[in-house]
Amino acid sequence: MSQHFPPELLYADSHEYVRRNADGTVTVGISAFAVEELGDIVFVELPEEGTQLDQGSSFGTVESVKAVEELVAPVPGTVLRRNEAVLASPEDLQNDPYGDGWLLQLEPAPDASTDGLRSAAAYAAQVGRT
Template identity: 50%
Template sequence: MSEIREQLVYSDEHEWVLRVEGQTVRIGITDYAQSQLGDIVFVEFPEAGTVVTAGDSVGTIESVKTVSELYCPVTGTVTKVNDSLINQPELVNEEPYEGGWIVELEANGSLEEAFSKLLSADAYRALID
């Protein structure tokens, strides 16, 4: 069974979002998503400073099975990328909620409004069941 954390919000594209501080959020893919993809061998993500819009593709995740788009669940500006994934993309498989996060961004507008468009842990659980 996939791990779903209560303190996160989720997209129906299987990304998770964590409020880090203020308007800063951290984004990654869910435990369910990484298990469906299989062994991840490459992660492509935007550079810091890139402006992203909720719902847009912001990179790709390549596994031994397939290449999948990474969608941004929140609109904002990328402030940090997880450079560890360049040499260790398997962190997404091993630690999808810790060392395998993908980007941080400074969200535009109200985070409460942005989060209201995403799924709670219970709603995400229902989606994947």
């Protein structure tokens, strides 16, 4: 898998990404680096729509044949949608983490900040993929 990190995204140290959408919502997923590290993904657990997430709180898990990784909210907000396709077919996450493999769409909290998130270049440097 290529270690390309789309430059329009912001990345958390815990490997989640945030995409700002034109309508003011954000899409959350996990990076290709995290997907590669996990290996074959067999199960994804995500919160129900309407769930309130605090920045830094756990919002689910991704389970592979090697490990179970906790998902951490990169921004605070309310879950508008969860990717039901990924719940049914975890391989979508593995095959296309930045497209069909997104996890949640959130309505960010009014005071949501992306200050703790990294640019694609800074994230690539963090994971040693520059």
